[in-house]
Amino acid sequence: MEYLNNPESEIYKKILEKQKSFITTRFSLIRNRYLDDTCCVVGEKKVIAKHLNQGLAQNLVQTFFNFKYTTCLICRGKKGENNIRQLERAHCNILSDPRYDLLMLAIDDLWVDNITPLGSGDILKLFIKKHEICPIYYLCNICHNKYDN
Ligand SMILES: [Zn+2]
Numbered sequence: 001m002e003y004l005n006n007p008e009s010e011i012y013k014k015i016l017e018k019q020k021s022f023i024t025t026r027f028s029l030i031r032n033r034y035l036d037d038t039c040c041v042v043g044e045k046k047v048i049a050k051h052l053n054q055g056l057a058q059n060l061v062q063t064f065f066n067f068k069y070t071t072c073l074i075c076r077g078k079k080g081e082n083n084i085r086q087l088e089r090a091h092c093n094i095l096s097d098p099r100y101d102l103l104m105l106a107i108d109d110l111w112v113d114n115i116t117p118l119g120s121g122d123i124l125k126l127f128i129k130k131h132e133i134c135p136i137y138y139l140c141n142i143c144h145n146k147y148d149n
Contacts (some may be wrong), residue, residue: 001074001143001146001147004074004092004135004137004147005092005093007094011073012092012135015073015137016132016133016135019131019132019135019136020132022065022067023128023129023131026065026066027128030064032060032063034056034059034060034063034120034121035060035121035125035128036121037119037120038120038121039119039120039121040117040118040119040120041117041118041120042114042117042118043114044114045104045107045108045111046104048103048107048111048118049103049104049107052103052120052123052124052127053099053100053103056124057099057103057124058099060124060127060128061089061099061128061136062089064128065131065136067138069087069138070087072084072087072138072139072140072143073137073138073139073143074139074140074143074147075143077142077143082142083142084140084142085140085141086140086141087138087139087140087141088138088139088141088144089136089138090136090137090138090139090144090147090148091136091137092134092135092136092137093147093148095134098134102127102130102131102134103123103127105127105130106123106124106126106127106129106130107123109126110122110123110126
């Protein structure tokens, strides 16, 4: 499964290309309370990332990347076949902790100092954009488990 982590592999490039255009289109259509949130956060980068990662960013990823696939990218299996319980989203684990790392990249771009407030929605919009460097794969629960270990 190493090819899933190789930016030069066909599948990595193909998925990322599709994802980039998906992000652009979806931004123009979506109304989402997390993205529109004008509430501000302030403090150290890591503390902000940790705060947003608890629930908010996870919910947003699920809502934003709402594409549905019926077959696993790796084994081509479908739900109900070969003990496949469900198909799941899997962030490319080229990053060690993808959701947190992408949040940190977004915060890095906006952060001024630990007393300047940042809009929560602004961080989350940039966090979604940062997914242009990190493909999300659609895998069955069995392949997902193997991939993450
Ligand atoms: Zn599979």
